[in-house]
Amino acid sequence: MKFGLIQIMRKRKQVIPLIGCMVLSTAGAIFASLYFLFTKNDVILNKIRNPEPWEGVDSSKPQKKRRPIEELEQVKSMTK
Numbered sequence: 001m002k003f004g005l006i007q008i009m010r011k012r013k014q015v016i017p018l019i020g021c022m023v024l025s026t027a028g029a030i031f032a033s034l035y036f037l038f039t040k041n042d043v044i045l046n047k048i049r050n051p052e053p054w055e056g057v058d059s060s061k062p063q064k065k066r067r068p069i070e071e072l073e074q075v076k077s078m079t080k
Contacts, residue, residue: 009016037043044053057063 005019009019037045041053041057044050050056
């Protein structure tokens with residue numbers, strides 16, 4: 001007797017939200033993995049072909065965009 005996912009869902013309706021949560025979390029994990037793989041330059045796939053990938057990063061270009069915090073700037077101006 002073969003039991004498939006559809007037959008289990010038809011018999012036991014209470015597992016439908018559980019399966020939905022599992023599918024959503026799996027899809028989110030796959031999406032996050034692919035996003036970081038293709039957009040971040042610190043993710044290494046083939047270390048043999050490119051043993052030092054950090055050398056390809058331009059040091060003159062900032063990696064993070066930082067904006068000044070107003071409160072911190074006020075404190076710095078008061079302590080000078």
